[in-house]
Amino acid sequence: MAATLIELCGLISTSVAKVDARCKDLSTEYPDLNNPANSEDSESLLQDGAIAAATSIAIAAAAQLIASMQYPARSIMDASYGYVVATALGVIAESSTAEIIREAGPQGCHINDIAKKNGMDPMKIARLLRPLATNHIFREVSPNVFAHNRISSLVDTGKSFEAIQAAPEDKYMGAGGHAALILLNDDETFKGAAYIQDVVLDKVSEASDDELNTPLNRAFGTHTDLFSWYEKPENRKRFKRFGYAMDVSRRLSPTGAILKGFKWSDIPENSLIVDVGGGIGSLSLEIAQANPHLRFLIQDKAAVIQEGTQYWNTELPGALASGRVTFGEHDFFGPQSVKNADIFLLRFIVHDWSDTYSHKILQHLRDAAQTTTKLIVVEHLAPLACEEDPAFKHIPGAVPDSYPPKPLLPNLGIVNMAPYNVDIQMMSLLRGCERTFPHYWDLLKKAGWEIEAVHRPLGSLVSQIVAKPI
Numbered sequence: 001m002a003a004t005l006i007e008l009c010g011l012i013s014t015s016v017a018k019v020d021a022r023c024k025d026l027s028t029e030y031p032d033l034n035n036p037a038n039s040e041d042s043e044s045l046l047q048d049g050a051i052a053a054a055t056s057i058a059i060a061a062a063a064q065l066i067a068s069m070q071y072p073a074r075s076i077m078d079a080s081y082g083y084v085v086a087t088a089l090g091v092i093a094e095s096s097t098a099e100i101i102r103e104a105g106p107q108g109c110h111i112n113d114i115a116k117k118n119g120m121d122p123m124k125i126a127r128l129l130r131p132l133a134t135n136h137i138f139r140e141v142s143p144n145v146f147a148h149n150r151i152s153s154l155v156d157t158g159k160s161f162e163a164i165q166a167a168p169e170d171k172y173m174g175a176g177g178h179a180a181l182i183l184l185n186d187d188e189t190f191k192g193a194a195y196i197q198d199v200v201l202d203k204v205s206e207a208s209d210d211e212l213n214t215p216l217n218r219a220f221g222t223h224t225d226l227f228s229w230y231e232k233p234e235n236r237k238r239f240k241r242f243g244y245a246m247d248v249s250r251r252l253s254p255t256g257a258i259l260k261g262f263k264w265s266d267i268p269e270n271s272l273i274v275d276v277g278g279g280i281g282s283l284s285l286e287i288a289q290a291n292p293h294l295r296f297l298i299q300d301k302a303a304v305i306q307e308g309t310q311y312w313n314t315e316l317p318g319a320l321a322s323g324r325v326t327f328g329e330h331d332f333f334g335p336q337s338v339k340n341a342d343i344f345l346l347r348f349i350v351h352d353w354s355d356t357y358s359h360k361i362l363q364h365l366r367d368a369a370q371t372t373t374k375l376i377v378v379e380h381l382a383p384l385a386c387e388e389d390p391a392f393k394h395i396p397g398a399v400p401d402s403y404p405p406k407p408l409l410p411n412l413g414i415v416n417m418a419p420y421n422v423d424i425q426m427m428s429l430l431r432g433c434e435r436t437f438p439h440y441w442d443l444l445k446k447a448g449w450e451i452e453a454v455h456r457p458l459g460s461l462v463s464q465i466v467a468k469p470i
C-alpha cells in the first residue's frame with residue numbers, strides 16, 4: 001500500500017515539475033490561487049498541451065492520494081455532505097454577495113458590510129462563505145472579512161450590485177463569470193435532485209414511459225417538460241437565466257474549442273448549418289464569428305427565439321439583418337421541414353431525452369437529410385471508470401489511444417467528473433442521460449446515422465460526434 005502512496009506522490013511531483021519547466025519555457029507564471037481571475041486569458045495557459053496533460057495527472061493523483069490516505073469514515077461523510085458546498089454557492093450567487101465583495105476591493109469585505117447591501121443576516125453570510133473558503137472558493141482574509149480568489153471570482157457577473165438591483169432579470173445578460181450556470185445547477189437542478197431517490201426507487205414510476213416522470217416535477221408538484229416549465233410566468237427569471245447558462249457551458253471549454261476538431265472552414269461557401277434546438281444560438285455564434293462564409297438557421301421554441309434575437313443583436317450586430325443568420329420556430333419532435341441542410345447541429349439536445357424521444361429527433365433529421373448532409377452531435381461522452389471496450393477502435397476518436405499511468409483510474413478520476421455531473425443533472429431535470437460511445441453508436445444507427453469520427457479538442461469537456469446518413 002505504501003508503495004502506491006509513493007507512486008502517487010511521484011506522479012504529483014513529476015507532473016508539477018513538468019508544469020514548472022513549461023511555464024519557464026513560456027516565460028510565464030502559473031496563475032496564483034489567491035488572485036482573482038481577471039479574464040479568460042489569465043487561464044489560457046491551461047490550453048497549452050504540455051501543461052494540460054501534466055495538470056490532469058497531478059490532479060488525478062492528488063485526489064487518489066487523498067482517497068487512499070484519509071480515514072474512510074471521514075471520506076464517506078464528506079461525500080454525503082456534498083450538498084453543503086452546492087447550497088452555499090447557490091445562496092452566494094443568488095444574493096449577489098460575489099459582486100459586493102469584488103466592489104469592496106482586494107482587501108475584502110466584512111460580513112456586516114455585505115449584509116448592509118444585500119439584506120441578509122451577517123452570521124448566515126459568514127456560515128455560507130466559510131465552508132466555501134475552506135474549499136478554496138473565496139478567502140477569509142481576517143475574521144469575518146472575505147475576499148475573492150481565482151475560483152470565487154467566477155461567481156461574479158462583473159456587474160455593479162446597483163445595476164443588478166435595478167434589473168434583476170437581466171443579471172446575466174452580457175455578464176462575465178459562471179453565475180448563470182451555477183444557479184441552474186444549485187437552484188432547480190438541486191431541488192429536483194433531492195427527489196431523485198424517491199423517483200428511481202419508485203418501481204411504478206420507473207416502469208412508466210412517461211417522459212414527464214421527473215424528480216423536478218415531483219419537487220415542484222408539476223407535470224410538464226422542463227422547457228414548458230421554464231415558460232411559466234413564475235419561472236421568468238429561471239427561463240432567462242437558462243439561456244445564459246448554456247452560454248456559460250460553452251465557455252467551460254477553451255475559447256474556440258468548437259472550431260477545432262470538425263473543420264468548419266473546409267465547408268463550401270454558403271453552406272447551411274441548422275442548429276436544431278439551438279437555444280439563443282451561442283454555439284452557432286462562435287462558429288459564425290470565425291466562418292463568415294457559412295449560413296445559419298437556429299431552430300427553437302418561440303419564446304427562446306425572442307431571447308436569441310436580443311443576444312445576437314448584442315453579440316454579432318448585423319448578422320440577423322443581413323439574413324446570414326436566421327431563427328425559425330420548430331418542434332424537433334415533428335418532421336423537419338428544412339431539406340437542404342449541409343449540417344444538422346445538435347448541442348445538449350440528445351442528452352435531454354430518453355432513447356425513445358431522442359430516436360424521434362434523430363429520425364426526423366435523417367428523413368430530411370440529403371446524402372451529403374452531416375449530423376454533428378455535441379455532447380459529453382461518458383467514459384467508463386475502467387478501460388473502454390476496444391471494439392470501436394476503428395472509429396477515429398471513439399476510444400482513447402492510451403491510458404494514464406497506473407495506479408491512476410483509466411478515466412483520470414475527478415478530472416473527468418463533468419459527464420457524470422451532467423448525467424445526474426439530466427436525471428434530476430428530465431429523463432435524458434449522458435451516454436457512452438457504444439450507446440451513441442446504437443442510438444444513431446437505429447435512426448439511420450453512422451458515426452464517422454469523434455473529435456474532442458484539447459481541454460474541451462464535450463465531444464463532437466460526426467455522423468453521415470446510412
Ligand SMILES: C[S@@+](CC[C@H](N)C(=O)[O-])C[C@H]1O[C@@H](n2cnc3c(N)ncnc32)[C@H](O)[C@@H]1O
Binds near residue numbers: 247277280282333352
Ligand atoms: C439544453 S438546451 C440547449 C440549447 C442549445 N443547443 C445550446 O447548446 O446552447 C435545449 C434546447 O432545446 C429546446 N427545446 C426543447 N424542446 C424543444 C422542442 N420540442 N423543439 C425545439 N426545441 C426544443 C429548448 O428550448 C432549449 O433551447
